Amino acid sequence: MSSSEYNSTDESDIELQDAFAKGLLKPGLNVPVVEQEKKVYANDVKTLKQKLLDIKNNMNWFERLxxxxxxxxxxxxxxxxxxxxxxxxxxxxxxxxxxxxxxxxxxxxxxxxxxxxxxxxxxxxGVLTKRPEDYFAEMAKSDSHMQKVRAMLVKKQAETEHIEKVRKIRQQRKMSKKLQKEGKLKKQNEKKEMLDEVKKFRKGIRKDLDFLENKKPQNKSKSGQTRSLMKRQYKDSKFGHGGKKRGLKLNTKESSANMDDYRPSFNNSKMMRPGRKNAKAMRPGKKNSKVIPRPGKNKRVKSKSQRKG
CATH class of the missing domain: 4.10.860 (DNA Excision Repair, Uvrb; Chain A)
Structure with missing residues (x-):
């Protein structure tokens, strides 16, 4: 911009400021103002009534309500x-x-x-406004469509239950792993403490063995203990005790000297069955028969060959 143009712009601004100060500037002088036309509303009652008569239906109130x-x-x-x-x-x-x-x-x-x-x-x-109790109306949707909807709802419910079940199982697994880890760490710490106490006892730092009594396993609940005891007794009665089986019934010095189970009346002749003493020698069916000794082997073979000949 040249100096002459700059001076002319300043002069025009000064003239506008003087005119504004004197009140010569008014609306419409610089910017044309568009006058808005007022909207006229026509209230043609006659035409409106005629249109109402044209669209009106001469029906009963029951049809119109x-x-x-x-x-x-x-x-x-x-x-x-x-x-x-x-x-x-x-x-x-x-x-x-x-x-x-x-x-x-x-x-x-x-x-x-x-x-x-x-x-x-x-x-x-006389128009009924309530449905009778035995009113039967066909549904807007067919039975096959409703069966599909029901199957879809059942499927979604089953999926939701399955997801919830899987989530619970995962939580249980996480909890069980956490408990196992805690139990393992606890056992390791107890074992470490026990070994430390044993080392102290060996070195003579500790004189007593009270730590062995304190580290005894805690007793289980009475119900669980009774159940496990009954199970153990049943298995012992069925399969016997574990361990070595050979030589358990051999007599020892103490068992031979033990006479608590001895019953002297058992070997008494009065308690024995009659005829038991000579039962082998007596022939069946005959009383007071003589005792016939059995022949030797040579005689038996000889008599057998004679019978065959």
Whole structure:
């Protein structure tokens, strides 16, 4: 920009400032103002009534079911709430249109009044307004479609249950691993402490063995102990005790000298069965028969060969 142009711009700005200070600048001098035309609303009542007659259907009220009614009376508790709400709106300078509670209440009252009047009219015309108990209506969807919907819902429910079950199993596994790890660490620590105490005892630092009594395993619950004992007794009675089996029934010095189980009356002749002494020698079926000794082997072979010849 040249010096002459710069000076001319400054002069024009100074002239505008002087004109604004004197009040010579007015709207419309520099920027043209477009005047807005006022919209004229035509209230053609005659044409509107004619159009209403054209679209109106001359049908019975039962076919139209249109009602014009005033709002139903308010319940006492709702009236109290409305009064309180109006007092708040009046204090905050809110209009009735902005009172949402009152507006919704008016809608409800209008619908309630229409229902009461409509039911009375229908009852006067003999129209049933309630379904009978044995009313059967076909569903909008077919049975096959509803079966598909039901199968889909059952499938989704089963998938959800499966996912929940898997999640619980994972949590249980994590918990069991954690418990096993803690138990293992606890055993290792106890073992380490025990070995340390044993080393101290060997070196003579410790004189007593009280740590062995303190490290005894804790007894289980009575119910679990009784159950395990019964199980152990059953297995012992069925399979016997473990360990070495040979030589368990051999006599020892103590067992031979033990006479607690000896019953002298058992070997008494009176307790023995009659005829047991000479049972081998006596022939069956004969009383007071003589004892016949058995022949030798040579005689038996000779007599056998004679019978064959």
């Amino acid at each position: 249109d009602l014009v009614s005033k709002p139903a009376p308010l319940a006492p508790e709702i009236a109290v709430q409305l009064e309180e709400q109006e007092a708040l709106n009046h204090s905050s300078n809110k209009s009735v249109a902005m009172n949402e509670f009152k507006r919704e209440t008016n809608f409800h009252r209008q619908a309630q009044a229409a229902v009461l009047e409509g039911l009375a009219r229908l009852k006067a015309l």
